[in-house]
Amino acid sequence: MIMVEHLTKCYGDFMAVNNLSFEIEEGHVYGFLGPNGAGKSTTMNIMTGCLSATEGTVRIDGYDIFEEPQMAKKLMGYLPEQPPLYLNETPEEYLKFVGAAKGLKGMELARQVEKVMDQTKIGSIRNKMICTLSKGYKQRVGIAQALLGNPKVIILDEPTAGLDPIQMIEIRDLIRRLGESRTVILSSHILSEVQAICEKVLIIAGGRLVAFDAPENLEKLMLSSNGIDFKVEALLEEAEEIMEKLAICEEYTLDEVETGLLKIHVKADMDDVRSVCRRVFFAFAEKQKAIVEMVSKKANLEEVFLELTDGAVSEEREVEKE
Ligand code: ADP
Numbered sequence: 001m002i003m004v005e006h007l008t009k010c011y012g013d014f015m016a017v018n019n020l021s022f023e024i025e026e027g028h029v030y031g032f033l034g035p036n037g038a039g040k041s042t043t044m045n046i047m048t049g050c051l052s053a054t055e056g057t058v059r060i061d062g063y064d065i066f067e068e069p070q071m072a073k074k075l076m077g078y079l080p081e082q083p084p085l086y087l088n089e090t091p092e093e094y095l096k097f098v099g100a101a102k103g104l105k106g107m108e109l110a111r112q113v114e115k116v117m118d119q120t121k122i123g124s125i126r127n128k129m130i131c132t133l134s135k136g137y138k139q140r141v142g143i144a145q146a147l148l149g150n151p152k153v154i155i156l157d158e159p160t161a162g163l164d165p166i167q168m169i170e171i172r173d174l175i176r177r178l179g180e181s182r183t184v185i186l187s188s189h190i191l192s193e194v195q196a197i198c199e200k201v202l203i204i205a206g207g208r209l210v211a212f213d214a215p216e217n218l219e220k221l222m223l224s225s226n227g228i229d230f231k232v233e234a235l236l237e238e239a240e241e242i243m244e245k246l247a248i249c250e251e252y253t254l255d256e257v258e259t260g261l262l263k264i265h266v267k268a269d270m271d272d273v274r275s276v277c278r279r280v281f282f283a284f285a286e287k288q289k290a291i292v293e294m295v296s297k298k299a300n301l302e303e304v305f306l307e308l309t310d311g312a313v314s315e316e317r318e319v320e321k322e
């Protein structure tokens with residue numbers, strides 16, 4: 001559906017997007033996740049033909065966004081980070097204007113305006129001035145304009161930024177519903193949000209793609225931080241002997257909390273945390289050593305994100321001068 005290849009964008013000496021390549025398949029909800037300044041908006045602006053690229057190509061259903069912008073743009077609806085709303089118009093007037101600009105006319109224009117107002121549930125405020133609407137409703141109007149023309153792909157830049165928790169939930173539900181019948185790409189710097197809405201996550205940091213996977217697989221990437229923490233009543237050498245015999249893994253740490261009480265951390269694959277727990281439990285029980293606390297630790301996306309973006313964010317982004 002969308003092919004982005006070797007996309008690079010420089011602002012003067014600063015490289016905002018650095019050799020980004022990825023493919024978006026039809027019919028899924030994708031999330032661009034990254035800290036502020038990662039290059040998400042720049043990438044979206046280029047993909048939607050609002051900004052030129054320094055290098056690289058973007059193809060929408062085969063149409064090159066730079067060579068055949070009209071054909072490519074028809075396939076996409078875009079809600080930029082700053083929604084392009086006319087504050088002194090009503091949603092209905094505004095949507096008619098945008099629809100006409102997208103080439104819709106007469107009955108078809110009227111039908112589509114009704115449809116998108118229905119989809120985004122803004123019928124009740126259709127005749128109010130946009131400037132008087134809450135941020136949540138403004139955002140809905142912004143999404144409604146992106147839906148006009150029935151594009152195959154909807155691109156939403158930080159659609160929930162600045163919303164209160166209830167508005168946030170409503171907009172997320174709306175996005176989920178939209179994702180049932182089309183391709184949706186949204187950006188966010190909130191991990192839990194992309195985890196909740198997106199089927200695939202692209203983590204962008206320092207202008208580069210640092211990961212592209214399903215949220216649950218990204219968690220698996222961090223197997224190293226999965227493990228078990230437990231406290232056992234044993235002396236250091238006793239515990240060491242038991243752990244060596246167990247030979248469950250090479251990596252474990254052993255700290256003495258107080259005399260006769262040890263804290264042990266064992267690394268374990270997410271899939272076998274339970275079996276490791278069981279073996280540890282019986283090994284210590286057999287030697288009459290009581291485990292008084294046992295917690296299995298599963299890495300979350302937050303940790304994955306920190307791990308993956310660590311190097312990339314602090315890395316030099318100056319364009320090399322020849
Ligand atoms: P994000 O949307 O992930 O927060 P942006 O794509 O907006 O990131 O910005 C990426 C980087 O490019 C930032 O460091 C930003 O300051 C810089 N940048 C964005 N637009 C411009 C511009 N017009 N001129 C110079 N630098 C820019």
Ligand code: MG
Pocket residue numbers: 040041042081157158
């Ligand atoms: Mg942005």
